[in-house]
Amino acid sequence: MTVSEWIHIEKDQKHIVREKLKAQAVRRSQWWKNKISQGICYYCQKTFLPHELTMDHVVPLARGGRSTRGNIVPCCKACNNKKRYLTPAEIVLNKLKQQDTAEHFGK
């Protein structure tokens, strides 16, 4: 049994295609340009240049997330790589772990 069998990627393919198209439209919008010009990664809260930020879905499309403004956030490449297919609950756990580490090392 492979991973793709139990998360039903095939079944959700249409949903993903549709939401990806929506995400492209959002990427061209003034709303998104304002977001990335602020330059703050949603996950690590560090500041980046606009071109260093990528668009990320808080709830991944593969997990049923949608391309709405509430679900789209700017994300740096490092966080994007770390995140992948985690759910928000898993992200929160990871964040708590990171904060522990940061406090331990005095930032």
Ligand SMILES: [Zn+2]
């Ligand atoms: Zn980040």
